[in-house]
Amino acid sequence: MTHLLDRLSWFVSPLLLLLAWFVAARAGWFPPQLLVPPAEVWASFRDLLASGELREHVVNSLSRLAIGFSIGAVGGLLFGTAMALSKTVEAYCAPLFHTLRQVPSIALIPMFILFFGVEETFKVLIVTKAAFFPVALAASEGVKGIPRGYFEVASVYRLPLWSLLRDVAFPAAAPPIVTGLRISLSRAWMVLVAAELLAADSGLGQMIELSRQMLRIDIVMVGVVATGAIGFILDFAFRLLERRLLRWRPTP
Template sequence: MRRAFNGQPLLWLLSPAALLLAWALAANSGAFPVQLLVPPQAVYHSFTELLVSGELREHLVASLSRLGLGFGIGAVAGMAFGTAMALSRNVEAFCGPLFHCVRQIPSIALIPMFILFFGVDDVFKVLIVTKAAFFPVALAACEGVRAIPRAYFEVASLYRLPLRSLLTEVALPAAAPTLLTGLRIGLSRAWMVLVATELLAGDIGLGQLIEMSRQMLRIDLVMVGVLLIGLIGFCLEGGFHLLEKRLLRWKPL
C-alpha cells in the first residue's frame, strides 16, 4: 500500500479537489446564505487582497515567530528534563509526580491564569506554546532513553565516557526515533494551542485575524485564516516527517 501510494502522488490532490468541488457546488446552489457559506472564489479574492496589502504577512510573521520561539524553548527544555528524569532516580522521584500531574492540565485551561500574570503580550503566548511543546517532548525523551538497552550504558561506562559524550553520543542518538515522534507531536500541539491563544487574546496573528473577521461578519476572511492554519499545520507535519526519514535512514520502514 505504501509503494502504491508513493507511486501515485496525484492521489494527494484527490480529496482536496473533491472537497473544493463540493464547497463550490454548495455555495453556488443558493441553499445557504452567502454571508454564511461564501464561494471559494470569494475566499481566494480576499486572500489576494490580504496578500497584496501586506496584512497577511504581518499575521503570518507574528504567529510563526511565536511558534518558533516557544517550540524551541519547550523542545530543548523537554529533552533535557526528560533525559535527566530517565537517567536519575532522584530526579524521577522528586519531579515525576508533579510532572505527570501538570502535563494532564490542558494548556488552554492555563490561559486565564497566564493572562493575569503576564498580560496579553507575546510573553504570554510564547509561554503557552512552550508549555504545550515541553511535556510531549519530555515524556518522549524519558521513555526513549529508558528503552535504550542497558548494554549501551555499560559499554559507555567501560570506556569512561564523560556525561556530555554519554548524552550526545549514546543516549540521544539511541532514543532518536521516540524523541522525534515526541517533537512532532509537540510541534502539532504547540501550533494548535497558539491559534487558540490568539483567538482569545491578542492584536495580531492568524488566530486574531479569524476573531476580528468574525466580529465584522467577514466569513471570507475567516475561511482564509482557517485554510492557512490547516495548510501551515500540514506543511509543518510533512516537513518534520521528511526530516525524520532523513535522520532515521537506518530505520526499516
C-alpha cells in the same frame, strides 16, 4: 508510476472538499453570510496577500511558534532525559509532571493571561508549555528503552555526561524523540492559534477573530485555510527531516 499516483492521491480529498463547498454555496443551502463561495475567499486571499497583511500575520505567528517551540523542546528533551537517567529526579518530579501534562494547554490560557498579560510573553509561554510535555515524555520513554548494556559500556569507558548524552542516549533514543518533537510542534501550533483568537494584536488567530467580529467570513475562511496549510507544511517538513535523520532504520 505508482509513486506518482500516490502523490496525486493526496489531492483527492481536498478537491472533493472544495467541490462540496462550491456546490453547497452555489445551491444556497446556507446563507451567503455564513458560507462564502470559494471564489470570494480566493479574491480575499489575493487582496490580503497583495496588501502584505496576511504575510505580517503569518510572520508574527511563526515567530512566536519558533521561540516557544525551541524553548519547550530543548527543555523537554533535557528534563525527560534527566528523569530517565536519575531515579531521584523521577521520584521527585514524575508525579507532578504526569499530573500537569494531563492539563490541556488551552485550559491554562486564562490563567496565563492573568499572570503575564496579553503581550508576547503569554503567547510564547503557552507555546512552550504545549511543546514541553510531549518532548519530555518521548525523551523519557525513549531513553528508558535503551538497553542497559549501552550504559555499561559507556561506564567502562568513563564517558563524561555530555558525551554520554551525545554519543549514547540521544542517538539510541532518536526515533521516539523525533516523533515526540513532531507531535509537540503540531500541538504547539494549534495552541498558539487558539491563544491568538483570545488575546492578541496580530497573528492568524487574531485575524480570524477580528474578521469574525466584522462578519467578514471570507477573511475568516482565508485564516482557517492558511492555518491548516501551515500546519500541514510544518508536519510534512518534519516528516521529511525524520526520514533523513533516521534513514539508517530498516523500513518495514
